[in-house]
Amino acid sequence: MPTTTSVDVDLLSDTLTKPTQEMRAAMAAAPVGDDVFGEDPTVRELEARVAALLGHEAALFTPTGSMANQLGLRLHVKPGEELIADSLAHVLRAELGAAAVLSGISSRSWVAHRGLLDASQPLGLMTPSGGAYQVNTRLVVVENTHNFGGGTVQPLEEMRALWEGTRGRGVSLHLDGARLWNAHVATGIALSEYGRLFDTVSVCLSKGLGAPIGSVLAGSADHMAEARVWRKRFGGGMRQVGILAAAGLHALDHHVERLAEDHARAHRFAAAAAQAAPGSVDPETVQTNIVILHVAVAGWTADAFVAAAADHGIRLYPVSGTAVRLVWHLDVDDTATDRAIAALAPLLESGPPST
Numbered sequence: 001m002p003t004t005t006s007v008d009v010d011l012l013s014d015t016l017t018k019p020t021q022e023m024r025a026a027m028a029a030a031p032v033g034d035d036v037f038g039e040d041p042t043v044r045e046l047e048a049r050v051a052a053l054l055g056h057e058a059a060l061f062t063p064t065g066s067m068a069n070q071l072g073l074r075l076h077v078k079p080g081e082e083l084i085a086d087s088l089a090h091v092l093r094a095e096l097g098a099a100a101v102l103s104g105i106s107s108r109s110w111v112a113h114r115g116l117l118d119a120s121q122p123l124g125l126m127t128p129s130g131g132a133y134q135v136n137t138r139l140v141v142v143e144n145t146h147n148f149g150g151g152t153v154q155p156l157e158e159m160r161a162l163w164e165g166t167r168g169r170g171v172s173l174h175l176d177g178a179r180l181w182n183a184h185v186a187t188g189i190a191l192s193e194y195g196r197l198f199d200t201v202s203v204c205l206s207k208g209l210g211a212p213i214g215s216v217l218a219g220s221a222d223h224m225a226e227a228r229v230w231r232k233r234f235g236g237g238m239r240q241v242g243i244l245a246a247a248g249l250h251a252l253d254h255h256v257e258r259l260a261e262d263h264a265r266a267h268r269f270a271a272a273a274a275q276a277a278p279g280s281v282d283p284e285t286v287q288t289n290i291v292i293l294h295v296a297v298a299g300w301t302a303d304a305f306v307a308a309a310a311d312h313g314i315r316l317y318p319v320s321g322t323a324v325r326l327v328w329h330l331d332v333d334d335t336a337t338d339r340a341i342a343a344l345a346p347l348l349e350s351g352p353p354s355t
């Protein structure tokens with residue numbers, strides 16, 4: 001979303017973070033090898049560490065979250081079979097049809113307010129034994145936290161119910177945990193408690209954790225061996241990428257607990273926005289680093305609000321015709337948050353200029 005005005009406060013996405021000097025130093029010092037041959041010691045260290053954190057046997061480093069997700073989907077669903085996910089899920093909305101294009105996977109969805117999981121919805125929707133007439137459901141995908149839902153943290157008990165309801169029925173579970181770190185920091189629930197309720201889990205190092213690139217898929221050793229073959233087939237076999245894995249290891253050491261600061265800032269912004277335009281956001285629902293602001297409540301279209309914010313040097317993302325998304329991250333501090341409040345609260349209060 002290029003703008004012509006200079007950007008002072010960039011709330012477009014937590015993918016914008018730039019590697020810190022310390023992270024760059026860790027990258028420069030990393031021992032490396034050829035990872036296609038499984039010989040990069042830093043990649044191996046990262047994979048082992050993430051697998052253990054998520055309570056799984058093995059893991060695989062990938063360039064992107066989309067590739068980690070697509071490998072996960074591929075493992076569980078054959079061409080002509082289906083996955084189901086909520087209608088706002090990243091795998092359905094923002095991976096450009098990759099499941100269909102790369103793996104011949106059919107998809108269906110259920111509608112979930114704020115992306116919040118209610119296990120009875122996928123359990124009611126799935127058709128594990130479709131026979132020769134209905135498409136067989138082979139996978140349910142859950143996103144935690146939920147990006148387009150507004151950083152929603154999924155309830156552990158709903159994920160448990162989904163686990164119990166799918167076992168022994170030929171339906172696997174994949175967790176799109178691009179921001180699972182945020183859920184862990186917001187709730188204090190161990191990453192492995194979440195991870196163990198899924199057959200495969202993807203996590204991203206390149207979002208709030210601040211690495212320039214990198215995601216990890218975790219699962220059983222057999223699944224990861226198969227995913228390694230498909231990663232190469234998809235063109236994602238990488239060579240001396242310990243320099244990138246080192247950024248991820250550094251992020252795990254230094255950038256996880258600090259996500260609480262992003263959450264506090266997002267919440268502070270949401271409280272100010274709710275005061276300026278009641279109903280535009282419920283601060284109680286802002287659990288992590290993402291705020292979905294329903295600007296139509298204040299008479300704005302999303303595009304007009306994004307343009308007005310840009311005039312104040314603030315960059316946002318329109319998630320629909322009526323709502324915008326603001327994302328807090330490593331490079332947005334308290335002062336920047338104050339600036340965002342000072343610029344955007346009056347816009348919400350006044351509504352758009354009359355024409």
Ligand SMILES: Cc1ncc(COP(=O)(O)O)c(C=O)c1O
Nearest residue numbers: 064065066067090143147176178
């Ligand atoms: C929930 C979720 N899953 C997956 C991805 C894909 O990550 P990448 O952009 O690295 O492909 C994103 C990206 O923003 C995301 O928000």
